[in-house]
Amino acid sequence: MDRTLDRRAVAAMVGALVAVPGIALVAAPAGIAQEASPEASPEGSPQASPEASPGASPVAGEQVEIVSYDIYFEPKEVTIPADTDVTIVLPNEGVTLHNFSIDDNKNEDLPFEPIDIDIDPGATEQVAINAPAGEYYFYCNVPGHEAAGMWGTLTVE
Numbered sequence: 001m002d003r004t005l006d007r008r009a010v011a012a013m014v015g016a017l018v019a020v021p022g023i024a025l026v027a028a029p030a031g032i033a034q035e036a037s038p039e040a041s042p043e044g045s046p047q048a049s050p051e052a053s054p055g056a057s058p059v060a061g062e063q064v065e066i067v068s069y070d071i072y073f074e075p076k077e078v079t080i081p082a083d084t085d086v087t088i089v090l091p092n093e094g095v096t097l098h099n100f101s102i103d104d105n106k107n108e109d110l111p112f113e114p115i116d117i118d119i120d121p122g123a124t125e126q127v128a129i130n131a132p133a134g135e136y137y138f139y140c141n142v143p144g145h146e147a148a149g150m151w152g153t154l155t156v157e
């Protein structure tokens with residue numbers, strides 16, 4: 001019973017944090033919704049813990065989620081802040097292997113190390129990125145998947 005109360009307290013605190021208008025969460029609304037319900041994401045994100053930094057710099061721990069399905073990414077258009085450490089969380093909700101790549105395919109003079117991450121079905125991978133402003137093309141490099149529409153645009157601004 002105590003644990004239930006604790007979870008409620010934490011949920012209330014997270015709710016309060018999200019409600020503060022001064023805190024700009026650039027992440028997609030889906031990300032905000034997840035943070036508001038700790039039970040939905042058992043792994044949690046320690047840096048998002050309200051106890052850790054009450055009212056402190058909300059910029060730490062920027063993260064976005066791009067989910068792999070068969071055969072597409074959701075969302076397909078993602079925006080993140082420039083010159084900021086961002087964690088891209090990559091769940092694979094499909095039944096086949098997928099991949100998240102940002103490389104020289106449709107990107108000219110990529111200003112950061114190429115990304116190439118395989119994601120087993122049911123698994124969740126993640127990658128840290130810190131990119132200058134620009135538009136970057138991402139895709140799944142499993143043969144046939146890009147052609148089937150498994151690609152998207154990462155806008156950094």
Ligand SMILES: [Cu+2]
Pocket residue numbers: 071097098099140141142145150
């Ligand atoms: Cu794929």
